Amino acid sequence: MxxxxxxxxxxxxxxxxxxxxxxxxxxxxxxxxxxxxxxxxxxxxxxxxxxxxxxxxxxxxxxxxxxxxxxxxLDAWRNVFTTTPLGHAFMLSLIFAVAATLGSALICLPAAYAIGRSNFPGRRVILLGLFATNAFPKMGLFTSIATLFYGLHLMNTALGVVIVQLLGTVVIMTWIPSAAFAAVPPSLIEAARDAGAGPLRVFFTVTLRLAAPGISVALILAFLACFDEAQGSYLVGAPTYITMPTQMYSLVENYPEQAAAVFALVLTVPSVLLLLLVRKHVMGGHLAEGFQLR
Amino acid sequence: MTTAPGSDRSDGLRLSGISKVLGGRTIVEKMELQVSPGELLCLLGPSGCGKTTTLRMIGGFLNPDAGRLTINGVDHTHSKPERRPTAMVFQNYALWPHMSVAKNIGFGLKVRKLSADKIRQKVDWALDLLGLQHHRETMPARISGGEQQRVALARALVLEPEVLLMDEPLSNLDAKLRVQVRETIREIQQRLGITTVFVTHDQEEALSIADRIAVMNNGRIEQLAAPAELYARPRTTFVAGFIGTMNTLDVGPAGGGVPLDDGALLPCDTFSGAAGDVCWIRPEDLQITEADHAGSVRAVVLRVIPRGHYREVLLQSHGSTLRAFTDGEPDVEQIVGLRATNALVYADDALVQDDEPARPGRAVRAVADSGDRG
Structure with missing residues (x-):
């Protein structure tokens, strides 16, 4: 009608x-x-x-x-909760995701600052280069990473899983914070220098503070990406380290579809919880707190 | 120049041979400037004249390529902004949006590691000074533009700088507020006796706030003088055109008057100099008389623009269009007489200033009348 x-x-x-x-x-x-x-x-x-x-x-x-x-x-639920090491997989996922996110922040945020606040030669090339890494099919990249990891003895190690998860977050962790750093009005930084604060103090009290909303968005997105990352973690970590998403792979193959559905629902819970938790911070106008500046 | 380079106990701000090249263009060229303690000096000029660049060099945000900058005798040519006894009020206020008004004002004191008590005391003093007590805990985004401007001023003053720098601080305010804040700034500046450099492109603002004005053009100071002097005797045509309104007649004085377009003479009492290639006349130096009044030239009223307590009158006289300010109320298309009391004579864009102002007026008035015929 x-x-x-x-x-x-x-x-x-x-x-x-x-x-x-x-x-x-x-x-x-x-x-x-x-x-x-x-x-x-x-x-x-x-x-x-x-x-x-x-x-x-x-x-x-x-x-x-x-x-x-x-x-x-409720059979499927009973099955999933009793036959799979759900708690263990959840803890592993959490640890890996947190480690990868923090590692990524440690590596990418200084780069983001440099890209956002200074105009060095090759700046655009670096930005576009980072972006271009996402243009290749993930599985192909992971296969070549696996050969590299064998040589470095990183296969089936926790560090290997963290690195493979971290690699996927580099673009998010560089692009979003660099935009946030770039958006801090130069006059606010100059005003802080003028008031007598040294460069480090200015960075922590003004620049970082004003870029914080953008950085937290990047942290959240990176964490969720790590938490849901399956292909790389499976290739590098399985069978020693089974995270929630890799667990799902075996569930899809070995159990009836109901079990996979149950697991998929369980897997969404942490993400939804996290988003609800930060919703107020991200959407509550904290980004807009820096009032109109020319 | 009103200031001789004396070596008093307090030297104020001194720029010697300061130059700055940005992107291959000379923005400021060999600038010499001395601001006495307690003086408010305006850097006035059109955009791109180098006034903001000069201010940023004084504040330490730009490094001069050449020259020397001292504040009360101490060399600060290359010191960092945080090491300078200067405080800047930015054009867009640059208040930190994540700090309350009191935190904004107290930030510099906190950096100086003052005790919490001392900080509160000084912040209170600044809040009182600018009437901001009721906004102590307000976030900057929640207060009006005029109040933000006052917070920015309080933030600068609380540090008791040796030199206060203001970068077009009133340009974001509406006309009425601008006058109000301008008076606040001047009043506080005089009360505290704080040496101030004030950048503006608004000549009216400069004339009403400054002790002295440095008119800048193409990276150079065209004239540095007190407002009244600057208005009465602009030393170059650039300054003359930039400050106030001018009737620009592109001929030199002749026979005690200024030749109009068809050669008829506009009688003029005094000239800044006897000979030159242009005569410029302030609108208030043109007098409207009765038609055919002795010592006047005929003119017809084109337009009358009411300006409140006076009227701006556009006149056509012997092919030239002139502008006069008058208290009278002439009608449009009325035939009137016109004479000038004073003309500024320029040769090669520089004011021709004879030691004794030439006074050929009375002697040649007859000539002027005959010129009126032809």
């Missing part, structure tokens, strides 16, 4: 052009409908797979034409 109305919109404005009053109203109503339809489509697109996954996780039998599963069960 709505589809029919949407198709009418192109002709409607022409017909309504002369009588402005009713035409304007009609156009507004149609506009609302179009926006509403788009919103619903977007919602289904984003939430649909999650809802489907949640339903699968509780279903016992679900055949194609039916909108809902025919019978329900």
């Amino acid at each position: 709505t589809a029919v109305e949407v198709q009418q919109t192109p002709t409607a404005p022409e017909a309504a052009a002369a009588p402005a009053g009713t035409g304007g109203l009609l156009r507004r109503v149609l506009g609302r409908i179009v926006v509403g339809v788009l919103a619903v489509v977007l919602l289904v697109f984003i939430l649909g797979p999650l809802v489907w996954m949640a339903l699968v996780a509780f279903s016992k039998r679900w055949k194609a034409p039916a909108l809902l599963p025919q019978s329900w069960t």
Whole structure:
């Protein structure tokens, strides 16, 4: 029904052009409908797979034409929680993700500062080069990394997993903070120097403080990327180090699809929790706290 | 020059032969400038004249390529901004958005490792001085532009700098507030007797706030003088054109008057010099008289622009368009008489200044009248 109305919109404005009053109203109503339809489509697109996954996780039998599963069960949940070392995998994921994120911050933030606040020759090349690393297929990169790691005796080591996760965050950890550093108005830094603060003090009390929202966004994104990283961690860490996402790989292969659905849901929990936790900080206007400066 | 290089106990700010080249262009060229203790000096000029660059060199944000800069006798040519006894008020205020008003003001004191008590005491003094007590804990983004400006000033003053630097501090305020804050700045500057360098491109601002004004053009000081002197005797055509309004007649004086477009003479009482290639006349130095009044030239009123307590009148006289300020109320298209009381004569863009101001007015008034006919 709505589809029919949407198709009418192109002709409607022409017909309504002369009588402005009713035409304007009609156009507004149609506009609302179009926006509403788009919103619903977007919602289904984003939430649909999650809802489907949640339903699968509780279903016992679900055949194609039916909108809902025919019978329900908690078997899959029981299976996952009893037969897999979930706690251990979770702890490993957490440790690796935190280590990789911090390591990445340690390496990338100074680079981001240099790129953001100074104009050295080759600056753009470095930025684009970092970006270009994302252009290659991940699996191909991991294969060559694996050969390298064998030679360096990093295969099946915790350090190896951390490094492979870290590599994936370099772009995020450089691009976003460098933009944040670059956005700090020079006059604020000069004002601090003028007030008598040395370069280090200025960095910690003004520059870093004002770039903090951007840096925390990068930290969060990097952490989530590490936490969800599966291919590299699997290739380098398995079977010694099994993180949550790599665990899922074996679940998908060895268990019925319900178990995989359960695990996928479990895997989303930490990410969702983290995002909820920082939502206020990221979205609460702290980025906009630095008022208008020319 | 009003200041001789005396070696008093307190020397103030001194720039000797300061030059700066940026991107292959000479921004400031061999600048000589001395600001006496307690003086407010304005650097005035169009954008790109080098005034802000000069200020940034005094503040230590730019290093001069040549020359020497001393503050009260101490060489600060190349010292870092944090080591200089200067404090800057930035054009966009540059308040730290993550610190409250009190924290902004107290930051420099904290850096100097003063005790918390001492800091509170000094911050209170600054807040009182600028009437900001009620905004003590407010964040800078929550207060108005005028208040932000006052916080920036308080932040600079609390450090008791030897030289206060202000970079177009009023340019972001609306007209009414600008006058108000300007008076606040001047009042506090005089009360504290603080040596100040104030950069502006607004001549009215400079004239009303400064002890002396340095008019800059292309990296050089064109004239350094007190406001009244600068207005009355602009030494170059650039200064004359930049300060106030001018009637620019591109002919030298002749026969006790200024030849208008078709050769008729505009009678003039006094000239800055006897000979030159242009005569410039301030609008208030043009007098509107009755038509055919003795010692006047005929003119027709083109437009009358009310300016409150006076009127700006555009006149056409013998092919030349002139601008006069008057208290009278002439009508448009009225035929009037016009005479000048004083003209500034320039030769090669420099003011021609005879020791005794030439006074050919009375003697040649007859000539002027006959010129009026032809």
